[in-house]
Amino acid sequence: MSNSAAPSYNFAYLDEQTKRMIRRALLKAVAIPGYQVPFASREMPMPYGWGTGGIQVTAAVIGPDDCLKVIDQGSDDTTNAVSIRKFFAKVGDIETTEETERATVIQTRHRIPETELTEDQILVYQVPIPEPLRFLEPKETETRKMHALEEYGLMHVKLYEDISQHGEIATTYAYPVKVDGRYVMDPSPTPKFDNPKMNNMAALQLFGAGREKRIYAIPPYTEVVSLDFDDHPFSIQKWDEPCALCGTRDSFLDEVILDDQGGRMFVCSDSHHCAKRQAEGHRGALSADPALETEEVAP
Protein backbone atom coordinates (compact mmCIF):
# COMPACT_ATOMS: atom_id res chain seq x y z
CA MET A 1 0.00 0.00 0.00
CA SER A 2 1.28 3.47 -0.81
CA ASN A 3 1.99 5.54 2.24
CA SER A 4 1.39 8.92 0.74
CA ALA A 5 -2.04 8.57 -0.85
CA ALA A 6 -3.70 6.28 1.68
CA PRO A 7 -6.37 7.71 3.94
CA SER A 8 -4.77 7.33 7.33
CA TYR A 9 -6.72 9.27 9.92
CA ASN A 10 -8.15 6.86 12.51
CA PHE A 11 -6.58 3.98 10.63
CA ALA A 12 -7.83 0.77 12.32
CA TYR A 13 -10.53 2.77 14.16
CA LEU A 14 -8.50 4.14 17.11
CA ASP A 15 -7.23 7.71 17.17
CA GLU A 16 -3.45 8.18 17.30
CA GLN A 17 -3.31 9.30 20.93
CA THR A 18 -5.15 6.17 22.06
CA LYS A 19 -2.84 3.99 19.99
CA ARG A 20 0.23 5.62 21.54
CA MET A 21 -1.18 5.02 25.03
CA ILE A 22 -1.86 1.34 24.24
CA ARG A 23 1.54 0.98 22.56
CA ARG A 24 3.35 2.33 25.60
CA ALA A 25 1.37 -0.08 27.80
CA LEU A 26 2.29 -2.97 25.47
CA LEU A 27 6.01 -2.15 25.68
CA LYS A 28 5.88 -2.12 29.50
CA ALA A 29 3.86 -5.36 29.43
CA VAL A 30 6.60 -7.02 27.36
CA ALA A 31 9.25 -5.68 29.75
CA ILE A 32 7.43 -7.18 32.78
CA PRO A 33 6.21 -10.59 31.55
CA GLY A 34 2.84 -11.65 33.00
CA TYR A 35 2.26 -8.38 34.87
CA GLN A 36 -1.07 -6.63 34.19
CA VAL A 37 -0.54 -3.08 32.92
CA PRO A 38 -3.59 -0.81 33.42
CA PHE A 39 -4.69 1.11 30.34
CA ALA A 40 -7.49 3.54 29.52
CA SER A 41 -9.75 1.22 27.55
CA ARG A 42 -11.84 2.95 24.88
CA GLU A 43 -15.44 2.35 23.91
CA MET A 44 -15.47 0.17 20.83
CA PRO A 45 -18.36 -0.26 18.38
CA MET A 46 -19.20 -3.69 19.78
CA PRO A 47 -20.22 -5.02 23.20
CA TYR A 48 -17.58 -6.12 25.77
CA GLY A 49 -18.22 -9.83 25.33
CA TRP A 50 -16.97 -9.48 21.77
CA GLY A 51 -13.40 -8.98 22.77
CA THR A 52 -12.92 -5.23 22.88
CA GLY A 53 -9.61 -5.63 24.73
CA GLY A 54 -8.16 -7.87 22.06
CA ILE A 55 -9.53 -5.62 19.33
CA GLN A 56 -7.86 -2.55 20.86
CA VAL A 57 -4.53 -4.38 21.10
CA THR A 58 -4.83 -5.57 17.50
CA ALA A 59 -5.79 -2.04 16.35
CA ALA A 60 -2.74 -0.56 18.09
CA VAL A 61 -0.39 -3.16 16.61
CA ILE A 62 -1.64 -3.75 13.09
CA GLY A 63 -0.40 -1.94 9.98
CA PRO A 64 -1.04 -2.01 6.25
CA ASP A 65 1.58 -4.75 5.69
CA ASP A 66 -0.10 -7.19 8.09
CA CYS A 67 -2.32 -10.15 7.37
CA LEU A 68 -4.91 -10.86 10.09
CA LYS A 69 -6.47 -14.14 11.19
CA VAL A 70 -9.27 -14.17 13.78
CA ILE A 71 -10.37 -17.31 15.60
CA ASP A 72 -13.15 -17.92 18.06
CA GLN A 73 -13.46 -21.28 19.83
CA GLY A 74 -10.99 -22.69 17.25
CA SER A 75 -12.92 -21.71 14.22
CA ASP A 76 -12.52 -18.92 11.70
CA ASP A 77 -16.23 -19.08 10.87
CA THR A 78 -18.11 -18.07 14.03
CA THR A 79 -20.11 -14.82 13.97
CA ASN A 80 -17.63 -13.22 16.35
CA ALA A 81 -14.55 -14.13 14.28
CA VAL A 82 -16.16 -13.09 11.02
CA SER A 83 -17.33 -9.75 12.50
CA ILE A 84 -13.89 -8.88 13.87
CA ARG A 85 -12.25 -9.78 10.56
CA LYS A 86 -14.74 -7.64 8.65
CA PHE A 87 -14.22 -4.80 11.12
CA PHE A 88 -10.47 -4.65 10.42
CA ALA A 89 -10.94 -5.12 6.70
CA LYS A 90 -13.26 -2.10 6.79
CA VAL A 91 -11.49 0.30 9.18
CA GLY A 92 -7.95 -0.55 8.10
CA ASP A 93 -8.21 -2.18 4.70
CA ILE A 94 -6.32 -5.02 6.38
CA GLU A 95 -5.79 -8.24 4.46
CA THR A 96 -7.34 -11.19 6.29
CA THR A 97 -6.78 -14.92 6.10
CA GLU A 98 -7.93 -18.20 7.62
CA GLU A 99 -4.51 -19.78 7.09
CA THR A 100 -2.52 -19.80 10.31
CA GLU A 101 0.77 -19.91 8.39
CA ARG A 102 0.01 -16.78 6.36
CA ALA A 103 -1.14 -14.57 9.24
CA THR A 104 1.25 -12.04 10.81
CA VAL A 105 -1.26 -11.13 13.54
CA ILE A 106 -3.68 -13.69 14.97
CA GLN A 107 -6.46 -12.55 17.30
CA THR A 108 -7.97 -15.33 19.35
CA ARG A 109 -10.52 -16.16 21.97
CA HIS A 110 -10.37 -19.66 23.55
CA ARG A 111 -7.71 -21.36 21.44
CA ILE A 112 -4.09 -21.30 20.40
CA PRO A 113 -3.73 -22.68 16.85
CA GLU A 114 -2.49 -26.27 16.63
CA THR A 115 0.06 -25.19 14.01
CA GLU A 116 3.24 -24.07 15.75
CA LEU A 117 3.59 -20.29 15.54
CA THR A 118 6.76 -18.57 14.32
CA GLU A 119 8.93 -15.58 15.22
CA ASP A 120 7.19 -13.57 12.51
CA GLN A 121 3.77 -13.80 14.17
CA ILE A 122 2.00 -12.03 17.03
CA LEU A 123 -0.80 -13.78 18.92
CA VAL A 124 -3.39 -11.42 20.47
CA TYR A 125 -5.75 -12.87 23.09
CA GLN A 126 -9.10 -11.31 23.92
CA VAL A 127 -9.43 -11.77 27.66
CA PRO A 128 -12.62 -11.41 29.74
CA ILE A 129 -11.12 -11.79 33.24
CA PRO A 130 -7.40 -11.01 33.44
CA GLU A 131 -6.92 -11.37 37.21
CA PRO A 132 -6.11 -14.95 38.29
CA LEU A 133 -6.59 -14.00 41.95
CA ARG A 134 -9.99 -12.33 41.48
CA PHE A 135 -12.01 -15.31 42.73
CA LEU A 136 -9.94 -15.28 45.93
CA GLU A 137 -9.98 -11.53 46.45
CA PRO A 138 -12.47 -9.15 44.84
CA LYS A 139 -10.54 -5.95 45.64
CA GLU A 140 -8.09 -4.76 42.98
CA THR A 141 -5.90 -3.00 45.57
CA GLU A 142 -5.51 -6.32 47.40
CA THR A 143 -4.74 -8.45 44.33
CA ARG A 144 -2.14 -5.88 43.25
CA LYS A 145 -0.52 -6.21 46.67
CA MET A 146 -0.58 -10.01 46.39
CA HIS A 147 1.18 -9.86 43.02
CA ALA A 148 3.67 -7.30 44.36
CA LEU A 149 4.57 -9.57 47.29
CA GLU A 150 4.34 -12.80 45.26
CA GLU A 151 1.66 -13.99 47.67
CA TYR A 152 0.43 -16.92 45.62
CA GLY A 153 -0.09 -19.35 48.50
CA LEU A 154 -3.90 -19.03 48.47
CA MET A 155 -3.93 -19.79 44.77
CA HIS A 156 -2.11 -23.04 45.44
CA VAL A 157 -4.44 -23.89 48.30
CA LYS A 158 -7.46 -23.42 46.02
CA LEU A 159 -5.96 -25.68 43.37
CA TYR A 160 -5.13 -28.30 45.97
CA GLU A 161 -8.68 -28.18 47.35
CA ASP A 162 -9.82 -28.83 43.81
CA ILE A 163 -7.77 -32.03 43.82
CA SER A 164 -9.07 -33.23 47.18
CA GLN A 165 -12.64 -32.76 45.96
CA HIS A 166 -12.31 -34.09 42.43
CA GLY A 167 -9.28 -36.35 42.56
CA GLU A 168 -7.62 -34.09 40.03
CA ILE A 169 -7.41 -30.39 39.27
CA ALA A 170 -10.85 -29.77 37.79
CA THR A 171 -10.01 -26.41 36.30
CA THR A 172 -9.90 -27.04 32.56
CA TYR A 173 -10.10 -23.46 31.25
CA ALA A 174 -8.20 -20.37 32.42
CA TYR A 175 -5.77 -22.65 34.23
CA PRO A 176 -3.25 -20.34 35.98
CA VAL A 177 0.37 -20.18 34.85
CA LYS A 178 3.54 -18.63 36.24
CA VAL A 179 5.46 -16.52 33.75
CA ASP A 180 9.27 -16.39 33.86
CA GLY A 181 9.20 -17.59 37.46
CA ARG A 182 7.54 -14.42 38.74
CA TYR A 183 3.95 -13.36 37.95
CA VAL A 184 0.98 -15.71 38.14
CA MET A 185 -1.12 -15.04 35.05
CA ASP A 186 -4.53 -16.05 33.77
CA PRO A 187 -4.40 -17.31 30.18
CA SER A 188 -8.20 -17.17 30.17
CA PRO A 189 -10.26 -18.40 28.58
CA THR A 190 -8.07 -20.87 26.70
CA PRO A 191 -8.35 -24.56 27.64
CA LYS A 192 -5.46 -25.93 29.70
CA PHE A 193 -4.75 -28.14 26.69
CA ASP A 194 -3.16 -25.04 25.15
CA ASN A 195 -1.07 -24.04 28.19
CA PRO A 196 2.04 -25.98 27.11
CA LYS A 197 2.01 -24.12 23.77
CA MET A 198 2.55 -20.84 25.62
CA ASN A 199 5.84 -22.05 27.03
CA ASN A 200 8.85 -20.93 24.99
CA MET A 201 6.63 -19.94 22.08
CA ALA A 202 8.55 -18.32 19.20
CA ALA A 203 5.77 -15.76 18.69
CA LEU A 204 5.05 -12.75 20.88
CA GLN A 205 1.83 -13.17 22.94
CA LEU A 206 -0.24 -10.11 23.85
CA PHE A 207 -3.37 -10.08 26.03
CA GLY A 208 -6.08 -7.41 26.12
CA ALA A 209 -8.95 -7.18 28.61
CA GLY A 210 -11.33 -4.36 27.61
CA ARG A 211 -13.81 -4.27 30.46
CA GLU A 212 -11.10 -4.64 33.14
CA LYS A 213 -8.70 -2.35 31.26
CA ARG A 214 -5.61 -4.53 31.46
CA ILE A 215 -2.87 -5.41 29.01
CA TYR A 216 -0.28 -8.12 29.60
CA ALA A 217 2.24 -10.03 27.55
CA ILE A 218 4.52 -13.02 27.25
CA PRO A 219 7.68 -12.28 25.25
CA PRO A 220 8.91 -14.98 22.85
CA TYR A 221 10.99 -17.80 24.35
CA THR A 222 9.72 -17.22 27.87
CA GLU A 223 9.10 -19.91 30.44
CA VAL A 224 5.39 -20.42 31.16
CA VAL A 225 4.65 -23.06 33.78
CA SER A 226 1.19 -24.33 34.71
CA LEU A 227 0.80 -24.39 38.49
CA ASP A 228 0.77 -27.92 39.91
CA PHE A 229 1.92 -30.17 42.74
CA ASP A 230 4.50 -32.94 43.06
CA ASP A 231 1.79 -35.49 43.86
CA HIS A 232 -0.58 -34.08 41.21
CA PRO A 233 1.42 -32.93 38.20
CA PHE A 234 -0.21 -30.79 35.52
CA SER A 235 -1.73 -32.74 32.65
CA ILE A 236 -3.74 -31.76 29.61
CA GLN A 237 -7.09 -33.08 28.45
CA LYS A 238 -7.04 -36.34 26.49
CA TRP A 239 -9.66 -37.92 24.29
CA ASP A 240 -10.38 -41.63 23.87
CA GLU A 241 -10.80 -41.35 20.13
CA PRO A 242 -9.07 -39.46 17.33
CA CYS A 243 -10.66 -36.64 15.28
CA ALA A 244 -13.51 -38.16 13.24
CA LEU A 245 -12.59 -36.08 10.20
CA CYS A 246 -8.78 -35.97 10.02
CA GLY A 247 -7.79 -38.77 12.38
CA THR A 248 -5.35 -36.78 14.52
CA ARG A 249 -4.81 -37.71 18.16
CA ASP A 250 -2.82 -34.57 18.95
CA SER A 251 -5.35 -31.78 18.77
CA PHE A 252 -8.09 -30.33 20.98
CA LEU A 253 -11.42 -31.96 20.08
CA ASP A 254 -14.97 -30.63 20.25
CA GLU A 255 -17.95 -32.92 20.69
CA VAL A 256 -20.47 -32.56 17.88
CA ILE A 257 -23.98 -33.96 18.25
CA LEU A 258 -25.00 -35.68 15.01
CA ASP A 259 -28.67 -36.58 15.62
CA ASP A 260 -31.23 -36.90 18.40
CA GLN A 261 -30.47 -40.63 18.79
CA GLY A 262 -27.35 -39.87 20.83
CA GLY A 263 -25.08 -39.98 17.83
CA ARG A 264 -21.99 -37.80 18.24
CA MET A 265 -18.47 -37.36 17.01
CA PHE A 266 -15.31 -35.64 18.13
CA VAL A 267 -13.61 -33.25 15.70
CA CYS A 268 -10.72 -30.78 15.85
CA SER A 269 -11.77 -27.44 17.34
CA ASP A 270 -9.08 -25.80 15.14
CA SER A 271 -11.03 -25.87 11.90
CA HIS A 272 -8.15 -24.65 9.74
CA HIS A 273 -5.82 -27.31 11.13
CA CYS A 274 -8.39 -30.05 10.48
CA ALA A 275 -9.12 -28.87 6.93
CA LYS A 276 -5.40 -28.67 6.17
CA ARG A 277 -4.84 -32.23 7.40
CA GLN A 278 -7.77 -33.49 5.34
CA ALA A 279 -6.38 -31.69 2.28
CA GLU A 280 -3.10 -33.50 2.91
CA GLY A 281 -4.98 -36.79 2.71
CA HIS A 282 -5.48 -37.59 6.39
CA ARG A 283 -8.79 -39.28 7.09
CA GLY A 284 -10.88 -40.00 10.19
CA ALA A 285 -13.55 -42.59 10.92
CA LEU A 286 -16.42 -40.42 9.67
CA SER A 287 -14.70 -38.87 6.65
CA ALA A 288 -16.40 -39.27 3.34
CA ASP A 289 -14.73 -41.74 0.98
CA PRO A 290 -11.47 -40.03 -0.02
CA ALA A 291 -11.90 -41.20 -3.62
CA LEU A 292 -15.24 -39.41 -3.89
CA GLU A 293 -13.93 -36.28 -2.20
CA THR A 294 -10.99 -35.48 -4.37
CA GLU A 295 -12.61 -34.33 -7.54
CA GLU A 296 -10.25 -33.32 -10.27
CA VAL A 297 -10.81 -29.76 -11.32
CA ALA A 298 -9.61 -28.72 -14.74
CA PRO A 299 -7.11 -25.89 -14.55
Place this chain on the structure above:
Amino acid sequence: MNYSTSPSALGFDNPVFDATATFRTVLEAMSRPATIQSIRHVPDAPSGIGPATAAVLLALADMDTPVWLAPEVASDTLRTYLHFHAGCPVTDAPEAAVFALLGRESDLGVIDKLAIGSAEYPDRSATVIIDCESLSSDPGQNFTGPGIKDTASFDIPGFPPAIWYLVDRNQALFPLGLDWIFTAGSQLAALPRTSKRGS
Protein backbone atom coordinates in the same frame (compact mmCIF):
# COMPACT_ATOMS: atom_id res chain seq x y z
CA MET B 1 11.00 29.25 25.34
CA ASN B 2 9.60 30.54 22.11
CA TYR B 3 7.80 27.90 20.04
CA SER B 4 6.31 30.24 17.50
CA THR B 5 8.83 29.30 14.84
CA SER B 6 8.32 26.14 12.81
CA PRO B 7 10.76 23.33 13.39
CA SER B 8 13.61 23.06 10.93
CA ALA B 9 13.07 19.30 10.51
CA LEU B 10 9.85 17.88 9.10
CA GLY B 11 9.16 14.71 11.11
CA PHE B 12 7.49 11.63 9.64
CA ASP B 13 6.38 11.57 5.99
CA ASN B 14 3.19 9.81 6.99
CA PRO B 15 2.66 10.31 10.73
CA VAL B 16 0.12 7.47 11.09
CA PHE B 17 1.79 4.64 9.16
CA ASP B 18 5.35 5.64 10.01
CA ALA B 19 4.48 5.75 13.72
CA THR B 20 2.89 2.29 13.46
CA ALA B 21 5.94 0.87 11.67
CA THR B 22 8.27 2.48 14.22
CA PHE B 23 6.24 1.11 17.12
CA ARG B 24 6.40 -2.38 15.59
CA THR B 25 10.18 -2.06 15.34
CA VAL B 26 10.42 -0.99 18.99
CA LEU B 27 8.03 -3.80 20.00
CA GLU B 28 10.22 -6.27 18.12
CA ALA B 29 13.33 -4.84 19.78
CA MET B 30 11.78 -5.02 23.26
CA SER B 31 10.43 -8.55 22.58
CA ARG B 32 13.77 -9.80 21.24
CA PRO B 33 16.26 -8.01 23.48
CA ALA B 34 19.77 -7.19 22.25
CA THR B 35 18.85 -7.67 18.59
CA ILE B 36 19.60 -4.76 16.27
CA GLN B 37 16.54 -3.51 14.39
CA SER B 38 16.23 -0.95 11.61
CA ILE B 39 13.59 1.77 11.45
CA ARG B 40 12.10 1.54 7.97
CA HIS B 41 10.50 4.98 7.68
CA VAL B 42 12.76 7.39 9.51
CA PRO B 43 11.60 10.96 10.05
CA ASP B 44 13.50 14.03 9.10
CA ALA B 45 15.39 14.64 12.36
CA PRO B 46 16.97 17.76 13.83
CA SER B 47 20.75 17.91 14.19
CA GLY B 48 22.05 16.46 17.42
CA ILE B 49 19.92 13.29 17.49
CA GLY B 50 19.80 10.34 15.14
CA PRO B 51 16.77 9.47 13.00
CA ALA B 52 15.96 6.35 15.09
CA THR B 53 15.85 8.47 18.26
CA ALA B 54 13.58 10.96 16.53
CA ALA B 55 11.35 8.11 15.25
CA VAL B 56 10.94 6.57 18.72
CA LEU B 57 10.01 9.90 20.32
CA LEU B 58 7.58 10.89 17.56
CA ALA B 59 5.95 7.44 17.65
CA LEU B 60 5.57 7.12 21.42
CA ALA B 61 5.76 10.51 23.15
CA ASP B 62 2.83 12.92 23.45
CA MET B 63 1.21 15.36 25.87
CA ASP B 64 0.86 12.56 28.47
CA THR B 65 4.57 11.73 28.55
CA PRO B 66 7.07 14.23 29.99
CA VAL B 67 10.44 13.84 28.26
CA TRP B 68 13.69 14.65 29.99
CA LEU B 69 16.60 15.72 27.78
CA ALA B 70 20.25 15.49 28.81
CA PRO B 71 21.96 18.90 28.56
CA GLU B 72 24.14 17.72 25.64
CA VAL B 73 21.09 17.04 23.44
CA ALA B 74 18.65 19.63 24.80
CA SER B 75 19.00 22.17 22.02
CA ASP B 76 16.30 24.71 21.21
CA THR B 77 16.02 23.01 17.83
CA LEU B 78 15.13 19.68 19.49
CA ARG B 79 12.70 21.32 21.93
CA THR B 80 10.90 23.02 19.07
CA TYR B 81 10.87 19.78 17.07
CA LEU B 82 9.37 17.75 19.94
CA HIS B 83 6.86 20.45 20.80
CA PHE B 84 5.70 20.70 17.20
CA HIS B 85 5.72 17.04 16.10
CA ALA B 86 5.05 15.14 19.36
CA GLY B 87 3.41 17.74 21.59
CA CYS B 88 5.20 16.30 24.59
CA PRO B 89 6.24 18.41 27.58
CA VAL B 90 9.99 18.62 28.13
CA THR B 91 10.65 18.35 31.84
CA ASP B 92 13.61 19.50 33.94
CA ALA B 93 12.77 16.88 36.57
CA PRO B 94 14.25 13.46 35.71
CA GLU B 95 11.99 11.73 38.25
CA ALA B 96 8.92 12.92 36.26
CA ALA B 97 10.16 11.65 32.91
CA VAL B 98 8.41 8.86 31.02
CA PHE B 99 11.20 9.02 28.44
CA ALA B 100 14.74 10.20 29.17
CA LEU B 101 17.04 10.96 26.27
CA LEU B 102 20.79 10.81 26.70
CA GLY B 103 23.57 11.32 24.20
CA ARG B 104 26.88 9.52 23.86
CA GLU B 105 28.62 12.19 25.95
CA SER B 106 25.96 12.48 28.63
CA ASP B 107 26.58 12.07 32.33
CA LEU B 108 25.03 8.72 33.31
CA GLY B 109 24.48 9.93 36.88
CA VAL B 110 20.93 10.97 36.02
CA ILE B 111 19.95 7.29 35.63
CA ASP B 112 19.64 7.04 39.41
CA LYS B 113 17.02 9.79 39.44
CA LEU B 114 14.62 8.22 36.94
CA ALA B 115 11.38 6.51 37.99
CA ILE B 116 11.67 2.74 38.41
CA GLY B 117 7.99 2.08 39.22
CA SER B 118 6.50 0.77 42.47
CA ALA B 119 5.89 -2.75 43.74
CA GLU B 120 2.19 -2.49 42.81
CA TYR B 121 2.83 -0.61 39.56
CA PRO B 122 6.26 -1.56 38.17
CA ASP B 123 5.10 -0.28 34.76
CA ARG B 124 5.26 3.30 36.03
CA SER B 125 8.91 3.50 35.16
CA ALA B 126 10.95 5.50 32.68
CA THR B 127 12.24 4.27 29.36
CA VAL B 128 15.79 5.46 28.71
CA ILE B 129 16.80 6.26 25.15
CA ILE B 130 20.54 6.57 24.57
CA ASP B 131 21.66 7.98 21.22
CA CYS B 132 24.93 6.15 20.49
CA GLU B 133 27.64 6.24 17.84
CA SER B 134 27.06 2.66 16.68
CA LEU B 135 25.58 -0.67 17.80
CA SER B 136 27.19 -4.05 17.33
CA SER B 137 26.03 -7.64 17.52
CA ASP B 138 29.61 -8.94 17.53
CA PRO B 139 30.54 -10.91 20.61
CA GLY B 140 30.61 -8.33 23.37
CA GLN B 141 28.09 -8.43 26.13
CA ASN B 142 25.98 -11.59 26.33
CA PHE B 143 22.38 -11.49 27.45
CA THR B 144 19.82 -14.05 28.55
CA GLY B 145 16.21 -13.70 29.64
CA PRO B 146 12.67 -13.53 28.24
CA GLY B 147 12.64 -12.96 24.49
CA ILE B 148 16.10 -14.46 24.03
CA LYS B 149 16.23 -18.02 22.72
CA ASP B 150 19.66 -18.96 24.03
CA THR B 151 21.91 -15.97 24.42
CA ALA B 152 22.20 -12.72 22.47
CA SER B 153 25.37 -10.75 21.85
CA PHE B 154 25.26 -7.01 21.79
CA ASP B 155 27.65 -4.13 22.36
CA ILE B 156 27.92 -0.37 22.06
CA PRO B 157 31.38 0.28 20.61
CA GLY B 158 33.18 3.15 22.30
CA PHE B 159 30.52 3.71 24.95
CA PRO B 160 31.64 4.09 28.59
CA PRO B 161 31.59 0.60 30.18
CA ALA B 162 29.86 2.12 33.22
CA ILE B 163 26.61 1.62 31.31
CA TRP B 164 26.85 -2.15 31.91
CA TYR B 165 27.21 -1.62 35.62
CA LEU B 166 23.99 0.43 35.48
CA VAL B 167 22.24 -2.19 33.33
CA ASP B 168 23.22 -4.92 35.80
CA ARG B 169 22.10 -2.94 38.82
CA ASN B 170 18.81 -2.12 37.10
CA GLN B 171 18.22 -5.77 36.20
CA ALA B 172 18.59 -6.73 39.85
CA LEU B 173 15.62 -4.47 40.69
CA PHE B 174 13.19 -6.61 38.67
CA PRO B 175 10.18 -6.40 38.50
CA LEU B 176 10.95 -2.73 39.08
CA GLY B 177 13.41 -0.92 36.86
CA LEU B 178 14.09 1.06 33.71
CA ASP B 179 13.88 -0.23 30.17
CA TRP B 180 16.63 0.72 27.74
CA ILE B 181 16.56 1.66 24.07
CA PHE B 182 19.92 2.23 22.38
CA THR B 183 19.87 3.98 19.02
CA ALA B 184 22.49 4.70 16.37
CA GLY B 185 21.58 6.25 13.04
CA SER B 186 18.41 4.52 11.87
CA GLN B 187 19.06 1.44 14.04
CA LEU B 188 18.03 0.54 17.56
CA ALA B 189 18.23 -2.24 20.12
CA ALA B 190 16.44 -2.61 23.43
CA LEU B 191 17.15 -4.17 26.79
CA PRO B 192 14.06 -4.56 28.95
CA ARG B 193 14.71 -4.85 32.69
CA THR B 194 14.51 -8.64 32.37
CA SER B 195 17.65 -8.98 30.23
CA LYS B 196 20.48 -10.39 32.27
CA ARG B 197 24.08 -9.79 31.31
CA GLY B 198 26.33 -12.83 31.50
CA SER B 199 30.08 -13.12 31.35
